[in-house]
Amino acid sequence: MSRDTALVSAEWAEKNIDAPGVVFVEVDEDTSAYDTGHIAGAVKLDWRTDLQDPVRRDFVNQAQFEALLSERGIANDDTVILYGGNNNWFAAYAYWYFKLYGHRDVKLLDGGRKKWELDARPLVTDKVERPATQYVAQAPDTSIRAFRDEVVDAIGSKNLVDVRSPDEYAGRLLAPAHLPQEQAQRAGHVPTAISVPWSKAANEDGTFKSDDELRKIYADAGLDDSRETIAYCRIGERSSHTWFVLQELLGQRNVKNYDGSWTEYGSLVGVPVALGDEPGEA
């Protein structure tokens, strides 16, 4: 994978809004933004109500993903362009699902909603109706998804990349600073995880930095290319952003997103936790 296959610019997107076989999909945790204005023709996915299992802590399974995409009118051979707020966190999370379930052609809109709005590009409130499809998903590709035991086993042996803010990594904050801080789990990070906040990979308008800048950021942070990598954050969406950078933009192999992330790890009984700004010992 590379920037050419995984990313489109706002200019490209605006020119291809009506292109046949191209479907724009806005993904957010709070979809009220979509309702106040969205890219013309874009359908919406709600991270919470569409992409999560309603009962268990897990995301939608293969059959649920098929039903969702069929209902939204997305076909297997469509080129899906994902974008959203929060610097594309949830769009990157959805991108990871599309890859996990084997969608052939999916891309992120560079800069997401923020770049689009700051550029003053058009947003509309028209209701979008697409005819239903018969979407067929592939079996989940778990080569891009890490589970908790694998994370514990990775301590000291694989690259662990903590993409939360430095204060969350060190244990001074338990959640991103736009959210209240009361949480059940312990603060800190997985021992030996390096701290590379997701935001290092993005410019302030939400677009991704250049490949050369990105390579330098992870190399300087101590990411070892010869090892497998697991990225995590608090709930797995900011780490999808970093997973996207490492595997889809920079073409690294064997990168997994740990979607359980700190809300799971920080609640496990008996696992090691490191506090402070240093990775800590295995």
Next chain:
Amino acid sequence: MTAPTAAGCAAPDQAAPLPASLDLEKETVITGLVKAESGEAVPGAYVRLLDSTGEFTAEVVTSPAGQFRFFAAPGNWTLRALSRHGNGDTAVAAARGINEVTVTVAA
């Protein structure tokens, strides 16, 4: 209705009242308005909370009345606002409780 599986990370409504469960003895709330040079509130601005080293910590979008709000920790922070009308920065030394700040943007 579906039950959220884990509290998400998206920015909540910036105009909503502070939750009643919020403990202001413990929380450090940084809140305020983004204004244009004319003094008018700027809705839809992207406000970034940067830590004392300039590292990004969080970002929210201002409400229709130009309001924003962060839950941080005591210390020195910078608020940086991006908007179609221009950008602006304001430094804040935050203490526990509510810290009110205005960020002015200009082209």
